[in-house]
Amino acid sequence: MSAALLYIEDDQEIGSFVSTHLKEQGYEVNWVTSGERALEAAAGCRLVILDVMLPGLDGFTVGQRLKKAEPDIPILMLSARTSIDDKLQGLQFADDYLTKPFHPDELTARIEVLLRRSGNRSSAEPLAIKHLLVYEQQNRVENGETGEEITLTGKQFHIFSYLLRHLGQILTKEQIYEAxxxxxxxxxDKTLQVHIRYLREKLERDPAAPEIVETVRGIGYRVRK
Incomplete structure (x- = not known):
């Protein structure tokens, strides 16, 4: 399963070029153009690529909030600012800092290093949900009873991961879709509903009577331990 990256960049030309390059390298990329909804968008991602110069909230503010909320997700800062003060400010919370202009292959190499580091850090115990074992940092779900790996698509894992990050909380369809x-x-729009149906077919013992991804009628969905 490809690693999901959150890319925050307001420049359309740079954003399109970088996100296309990363997709060609096999990554799943969620490209957003402002930091206002970065916390929601970070759910389920493995790494954040964050531009410093953003409209509204600047990259330093966004990065600090992300690191506080999601301390295990590596952050790679991108900036045209080359002064040592800016780099030191960024590296107070970011895991790496790359100055523009940069070669796309260098960006890919730095991403791979950060993902390896975070993968090594996170040989943590899996999250047990009913009969499932969820290794979130590895994007892996196992059936704990049979030991078999359950293969999810990127979107299915992203949805499930977002629900897990809000364990026990009822999330609206709007919240999940937009994240x-x-x-x-x-x-x-039935897109989310269709994805939930397929997700249940893979995760639930009985998809017709789901115990893991619950429907809360009139509101949305919830996962409870």
Whole structure:
């Protein structure tokens, strides 16, 4: 399963170039153009690539909030600012700092290093949910009864991971859709519902009577331990 990256960059030309390059390298990329919803968008991702110069909240503020909320997710700062003061400010919370212009292959190499480091750090115990064992940092779900790995698509894992990060909390369809797809939810859109159905077919003992991904009628969904 490819690693999911959150890329925060407001420049359309740079953002399009970088996200296309990363997708060609096999990464799943959620590209957003401001930091306002970064915390929601970070759910389920393995690494954040963060530009310093953003509209509204600047990259330093966004990065500090992300690191506080999600301390295990590596942050790679991108900036045209080359002064040592800016680098030191960024490295107070970021795991790496790359100055523009940069070669895309260097960006990919730095991402791989950070993912290896975070993977080594996180040989933590899996999260047990009913009969499932969830190794979130490794993007892996096992059936704890059979030992078999359950293969999820990137979107399915992103949805499940977002629900797990809010364990026990009822999340609206709007919250889940906007966090996973990074765009406004349109009332009546069945995309999320279809993904939840397929997710249940893989995760639940009996998809017709789900015990893991619960429907809270009229509101949304919840995962409880």
């Amino acid at each position: 996973v797809w990074g765009e406004p939810y349109i009332e009546g």
